[in-house]
Amino acid sequence: MEHNLEVINLTKNYPEFQLKKINIKLPKGKIIGLIGENGSGKTTTIKAILNLISYDKGNIIIFGKDNKDLTKIDREQIGIVLDDSFFSPILNVNDINKLMKYFYHNWNEKLYYETIKKFKIPCNKPLKEFSSGMKMKIKVLCAIAHKPKLLILDEPTNGLDPIFRYEIIELFNNFVSNSENSILMTTHITSDLEHLADEVIFIDDGHIILDVSKKEIDNEYGIVELLENDFINLNNEDYIKCLKYKNAIYILVNPKYKFQKKYPKLEIRKPSLEELMLLLVKGD
Amino acid sequence: MNTIKGLLLKDLDVFKNFKGNIIFSAFMFIFLITIGSVRSEIFTFGSILFLIFFGMNSISSFSYDENAETDKYLLSLPISRKDIVLSKYLFVFLNSFIALIIGIFISFIITIIVRGKVNNIGDSLRICLIAFTSVSFLMGANIPCIYKWGVEKGRMQSVIIPALFIFLIGTFGSLLLLLFPELYTNINLLYIFKISPYICLILNILIYVISYLISYKIFFKKSI
Numbered sequence: 001m002e003h004n005l006e007v008i009n010l011t012k013n014y015p016e017f018q019l020k021k022i023n024i025k026l027p028k029g030k031i032i033g034l035i036g037e038n039g040s041g042k043t044t045t046i047k048a049i050l051n052l053i054s055y056d057k058g059n060i061i062i063f064g065k066d067n068k069d070l071t072k073i074d075r076e077q078i079g080i081v082l083d084d085s086f087f088s089p090i091l092n093v094n095d096i097n098k099l100m101k102y103f104y105h106n107w108n109e110k111l112y113y114e115t116i117k118k119f120k121i122p123c124n125k126p127l128k129e130f131s132s133g134m135k136m137k138i139k140v141l142c143a144i145a146h147k148p149k150l151l152i153l154d155e156p157t158n159g160l161d162p163i164f165r166y167e168i169i170e171l172f173n174n175f176v177s178n179s180e181n182s183i184l185m186t187t188h189i190t191s192d193l194e195h196l197a198d199e200v201i202f203i204d205d206g207h208i209i210l211d212v213s214k215k216e217i218d219n220e221y222g223i224v225e226l227l228e229n230d231f232i233n234l235n236n237e238d239y240i241k242c243l244k245y246k247n248a249i250y251i252l253v254n255p256k257y258k259f260q261k262k263y264p265k266l267e268i269r270k271p272s273l274e275e276l277m278l279l280l281v282k283g284d
Numbered sequence: 285m286n287t288i289k290g291l292l293l294k295d296l297d298v299f300k301n302f303k304g305n306i307i308f309s310a311f312m313f314i315f316l317i318t319i320g321s322v323r324s325e326i327f328t329f330g331s332i333l334f335l336i337f338f339g340m341n342s343i344s345s346f347s348y349d350e351n352a353e354t355d356k357y358l359l360s361l362p363i364s365r366k367d368i369v370l371s372k373y374l375f376v377f378l379n380s381f382i383a384l385i386i387g388i389f390i391s392f393i394i395t396i397i398v399r400g401k402v403n404n405i406g407d408s409l410r411i412c413l414i415a416f417t418s419v420s421f422l423m424g425a426n427i428p429c430i431y432k433w434g435v436e437k438g439r440m441q442s443v444i445i446p447a448l449f450i451f452l453i454g455t456f457g458s459l460l461l462l463l464f465p466e467l468y469t470n471i472n473l474l475y476i477f478k479i480s481p482y483i484c485l486i487l488n489i490l491i492y493v494i495s496y497l498i499s500y501k502i503f504f505k506k507s508i
Binding site: 047050051052053054072073075076078080082084085086087088089090091095098099101102103104152 | 286287289290291293294297298300301348349351352353354355356357359360361362363364507508
């Protein structure tokens with residue numbers, strides 16, 4: 001299977017933080033979600049992929065080339081959304097269109113304005129007068145209007161209300177539907193990935209604690225809500241993590257069929273990504 | 285080349301934000317030049333006023349970029365670090381140069397209208413060029429400081445470093461005159477003033493090239 005992006009043993013040392021041996025393989029036509037707490041290393045990984053920071057060890061391969069050897073033409077095949085940076089807020093949608101035409105040979109002005117119209121974004125208003133959701137829509141639009149093959153998105157649904165999020169998610173699903181394009185995205189809103197991601201990578205304290213396909217989560221992982229009396233009867237090897245919350249104890253099990261066989265009376269349900277993240281990071 | 289054009293256009297858009305201030309200041313300056321030209325037939329005052337005010341305004345484009353973290357975004361597009369630094373220098377240079385030309389043109393016209401004639405055109409142009417070189421020097425010392433420390437954090441260094449350079453150059457000049465007092469004659473000073481356009485040209489090239497190389501080296505190593 002061909003990959004649009006490969007991150008191999010990426011290591012970056014800061015005085016107070018270390019990114020340890022991050023591995024990501026993003027095949028064509030797939031979406032990978034990178035999730036984790038604030039400060040877990042998601043944005044550092046994205047920055048290293050984009051060559052915005054140097055790294056100490058490892059390799060980053062984009063379209064089969066080292067990321068440091070990418071030509072301008074290669075880089076035109078990548079679309080970016082960064083949560084915290086964009087053009088000056090005094091620019092408007094028309095200004096951005098003019099600039100992007102200079103930066104991308106294959107900038108699709110028609111697609112840009114069609115989507116602007118679809119999203120009901122005013123063209124002459126400066127960015128500073130937009131809501132954060134509107135600004136995010138423009139950022140996403142700038143990332144896709146030159147028809148890239150790879151999208152790298154840092155918190156692309158941040159600040160969006162559910163209806164905007166739905167529209168953006170639809171946009172991403174359409175983007176990968178040709179089986180050539182791929183998306184790597186970080187997000188805090190794990191519910192977005194439930195409908196979007198093919199694979200989910202959990203990062204905690206600079207290293208990957210779980211790299212699993214969405215299918216595997218659905219088929220193999222289970223969550224069981226127990227009372228303290230029921231929990232005492234379990235063996236440690238029956239579950240991966242447990243977390244006490246209010247009056248109940250939640251346990252994460254894998255594979256769930258094995259647990260179900262051993263404890264047929266206990267009810268197992270599919271974990272949400274948020275529950276999975278919470279149990280993996282905060283559970284014992 | 286297209287990328288550089290785009291980056292210049294991005295910086296030019298910054299001026300949209302203070303369009304009102306620019307127009308108001310231009311009218312104020314025209315008023316001051318008109319008053320000044322009643323007393324004098326040379327047009328250096330107004331030209332330098334335009335040069336300093338509008339020319340040095342280009343520094344605000346760094347501030348806008350810093351606030352929006354635009355460099356980070358630009359570097360994730362097909363734009364190199366070299367393009368970003370080069371476009372900034374071109375913007376600063378063109379901005380100062382155009383401000384000077386407009387300043388000279390307006391001052392010249394006003395002086396003609398008010399006084400009916402303009403005296404010492406050559407000397408006035410020489411003084412304008414010396415002022416332009418001084419602005420280039422200040423910008424040339426400022427920009428690497430901005431790349432190193434940022435607009436906000438580098439505010440102090442942006443004042444101290446050019447001041448230090450001026451102090452060193454002044455000290456060197458004083459020492460030179462102390463050791464070779466025969467250099468300090470009217471003939472030499474007049475001669476230097478006469479050839480000042482050539483000296484200014486060489487100094488401007490040196491200032492911009494050296495400053496660009498320092499800034500590029502800083503920005504190349506910088507984690508964004």
